[in-house]
Amino acid sequence: MSDLPIALTVAGTDPTGGAGVFADLKAMHSRDVYGMAAVTSLTAQNTMGVQDVYNIPADFIDKELNSIFSDEVPHAMKTGMLAETDMMFVIAEYIRKYNIPYVMDPVMIATSGDRLMTPEAMNTLIETLIPLASVVAPNLHEAAAITGMKITEEADIHQALKIIVDDMQAGSVIIKGGHLEGDARDYLYDGQTITTLSAKRIQTNQTHGTGCTFSAVLTAELAKGRTIQQAFKTSKAYITNAIEHSPGIGRGNGPVNHFSYKGE
């Protein structure tokens, strides 16, 4: 067993490094956590959009995870892009067997609007992965898709939080209000209380991979043994700072700065 906290990301690639596993590894690294990555899909994408996707067969993802878990069990893990149902069944086996904190970022659509999950996979996500998750971290659109609700105001968000934890049996949920008007407000519900964290909305299009980065920091903090409340605070402070200091890479929706946040 290593003393260094270890976090695993199971997600797709973005060759420009702003989203997906490469972004996750940068975020984990900058939080002093050793990052591991199992790839579910290769994408050809950049800051302007997704040009193509190549899904890794589920039995090969099984081999990647077996290589990792048979050698060293990470302290926490996350999933991001899971394009197909079979991938979800494979990953669920490992979460059940090793029972480590699990953050699920239900990636459905890229910032650019491109689909990253088949419609059929949504049901498996709800039935198989949500009940295994310590934290589910949807944005507003994903929360609406998961609950089948129209989410236009705060009361809708509160209802969606409760559906995902009380009915669908997630350990907790963070609905990210990044796509609402006004302040960038996020809502955590752990089955008992709703905690909100707000930041001033930054007027920018440099938000490629914000969701990936946010959930990677959450996972890194859980790998250190922090509580979900503490991890939520760190992730929010980190992502706000990272958007503020975005490096201006690419010609479209550029990535955030994974190295600017220096907080504890």
Ligand SMILES: Nc1ncnc2c1ncn2[C@@H]1O[C@H](COP(=O)(O)OP(=O)(O)OP(=O)(O)O)[C@@H](O)[C@H]1O
């Ligand atoms: N313009 C902004 N200003 C400040 N904070 C923001 C802004 N946009 C997003 N955030 C914050 O970034 C985090 C990620 O939220 P967001 O809703 O963008 O996730 P996402 O849609 O899953 O990301 P992705 O674009 O990677 O799919 C949240 O904490 C959200 O409040």
Ligand SMILES: Cc1ncc(CO)c(N)n1
């Ligand atoms: C690989 C990958 N995962 C997630 C997202 C969502 O931002 C993306 N654009 N690409």
